[in-house]
Amino acid sequence: MIDSALLNASVSELHQLLTTRQVSSAELTKGYLERIDLLNGKLNAVVTVCAEQAIEDASRADERRTRGEGNILTGIPLLHKDIFCTQGVTTTCGSRMLEHFVPAYDATVVARLKAAGVVMLGKCNMDEFAMGSSNETSFFGAVKNPWDTNCVPGGSSGGSAAALAAGMAPLVTGTDTGGSIRQPASLCGVTGLKPTYGRVSRLGIIAFASSLDQAGPMARSAADCAHMLTAISGLDTGDSTSADRAVPDFFSELTGDISGLRIGMPREYFNDDLDSEVRAQVMSALTELEKAGAQLVDIDLPHSHYAIATYYVLAPAEASANLARYDGVRFGYRCADPADLEDLYFRSRSEGFGEEVQRRILVGTYALSAGFYDAYFNKAQQVRRVISDDFRSAFQSVDIIAGPSAPGVAFPFGAKQQDPVAMYMEDIYTLAVNLAGLPGLSTPAGLVNGMPVGLQLIGKPFDESTILNAAHRLQLDTDWHRARPAIEDHVA
């Protein structure tokens, strides 16, 4: 069995070991597959394991490296969130609706990573259709947080975050529509980045809210996120909202120099909604950045309060339109013995979708229906601009914005399940970033009562480099990102 220290190594370290032939991709892949086998019964983080294909791909990556080909990601094992279409591999989106759906093509993110020689180990559990902040809405059962298996891992990329924290893969993908990368990254103590809207192609990502959805990397460090971001970013003509912007080598932009960096601290993000111990941890992370030469500046994002209301009109509205495609006819779940076409539609959808998904479809349908369109959808799109303008004004005087990633640490299962609004509050610090289309990341900022806290860093549009560099600086100066849960003790 492979050394567990190796399973917690960074991509850069693994690349070094692969280059010097101290380990092969095939050995690494087997090591991670064993780790998944060992821990997944406890965590339920992975829904599909592709063992045979992974070992084959790993051998091919080893051959590439032997020929002197490839790049830093060649032969590095990875898990994809089960929202990314993977050709020939079941893609469930955490839903009964897509329990047996086998896509005919790869998402662009999957194809680009495959071309780089990354080895897909399998697919990660998630909240159904990415709608949730605790992973409790998955049709395949909740994911458990490796730091405390009585607690949620966050969501919706909770399977990805938990698998990464437990050492099941060195690199995972996530998607973030309102916080679904940053909040679980915070709750599981890993680094996760939501890129600028348009930076990463949405082709082949099962749609939730198309004007908000973005895919991004989750890893053990900002440096590892930078490597993956470089590989997945860039124009894709298959996604009409994909941005035609030059993609830097994000890793080479990590100078670690943040002297003179102006960091804005929104007063609205440090108010009473924030757990006081979490606030203390976030402040100690900001103090570290200050010691490294950054300047902390108080700022205002006066309409922050409206982000939740705006989001919970726009995201359900877009979702209700996107999820209209699930009709029991062309793909996905179909009810048994439909009496007629109407019965086929109604029962396939009601049996195929879970409670939270149905609630959002209902809310979205309501917001788009005749008589309510102006009062809800149009109004929310106006407030979206007001919120976006707040950020634009703030960025006149600061380079990045910092705050907490989530209002607290991971909470016990069931704690917020009965009240949808209480669950929605989990994303109060992340939603506005999606509304404004900005890049945001969460980096570990220590523990509160043994559970991880995340610092969120928000950047200007297409300036992922500056927030990654600030997180990198923090990770050079502190060991918070190296903290690992003692999950093996639970298994033994």
Added chain:
Amino acid sequence: MSISQEDVEKVALLARLSIAQTDLPEVTERFGRVLQLVNELNTIDTEGVAPMSNPHDMVQRLRPDVVTGSDEREALMSCAPAQDQGYFLVPKVID
């Protein structure tokens, strides 16, 4: 603005979702809580603000109208729950 069970049933009809009568009170109650949350939007003045549908105010990019990709009909049809000779099968619609 609160919502009645009747309103919820009407919206469910539009969304092609069926809600069991026994679930209706709870669905309505939770729907109402979400509406109460989003009704906060009424407290902000947005007179003259242009609605934002894309965060970068990007417009759709057009491409030349030429055939791209390959014919994947068979692979795509294989995802259908019921099909025959290239057609999706549905229950009888016309007697």
